[in-house]
Amino acid sequence: MRSPDELTTAFRAQGLKMTPQRQAIFRALHQTTDHPTAESVYAMVSADMPSISLRTVYQTLNDLTTMGELVALDLGTGSTRFDPTADDHHHLVCVACGAVHDLFLDVQVAVPAAQAAGFSVGRPEITWRGMCPSCSDRPPAPQTEQPAQREETNA
Amino acid sequence: MRSPDELTTAFRAQGLKMTPQRQAIFRALHQTTDHPTAESVYAMVSADMPSISLRTVYQTLNDLTTMGELVALDLGTGSTRFDPTADDHHHLVCVACGAVHDLFLDVQVAVPAAQAAGFSVGRPEITWRGMCPSCSDRPPAPQTEQPAQREETNA
């Protein structure tokens, strides 16, 4: 993630104005190596600026994504993860807590033309699902008792 | 996808009852090689059985997923895609229309222990995003005029 100053320059270059809200979001993003959700960015920024709205956070994250300063990832954790690292890389996802870890690998996976079916595609996105260390430490039942049946229980 | 009869046996083996709704869903799934959403399964089944509810479709798709007869995929297209092919494989996704195409590849991508950060993970899921043949035929604007600006326009 670029510095708040660099982002400010980039925003101005697009004819966008600089505001305290945007600065606060830039700062929060700059000091995280995480894959925060809009909600968690909102939580971070709200500490400094309690009056900011979640709507503004979404707006700014989307602007940054459009400008390519941020990557929006859908890793199946229920909400969009915003990735401050724009370089090509892959992800490990904890299916229990949603933690995301970066994996920098230079894999070349070619799509066999015979199977490509005429698609024109970009770089592969590789995701491994599993358990993070803290979740695999805990025995299998973090929150539920042990239903041992369908998650959708009928009457 | 196994045949409706096999699925019926599998359901009964779990103590689940057989109903016309479930049979209709089994039939619809058996004759698709697609990656349908719950809505599109609902559309298919509704042709034969107009009284079926979307809720029942979700319920049955979830049951099949729990039993491992179906795989639920989140490919970032906005809704869950249900994959009748349970064998290990990967996907090409059209970012324009959401079409999904299977890719059978035997890639071995090892996670370097140094970068694994203690995660225990399973098989990698590889996704290529791009354009399907019919979407890349059309010039860039399938439905919108040409906004060429942020999707979130302010007043």
Add this chain to the structure above:
DNA sequence: CGCGTAAACAACAACGGTTGCGAACAAGCA
């Protein structure tokens, strides 16, 4: 073959994440 009971169904409400909207507001610039 008919009952009783547990399971499944349809309809509708609620939910979580995200975006549309419009009025009030504040950057930037002369």
Add this chain to the structure above:
DNA sequence: TGCTTGTTCGCAACCGTTGTTGTTTACGCG
């Protein structure tokens, strides 16, 4: 300072999915 235009914020709407509940149905047993 005043003006113009982009920005913020609160709220409603939206979409995919799941919870709830009263009614209907499947199916084991007599």
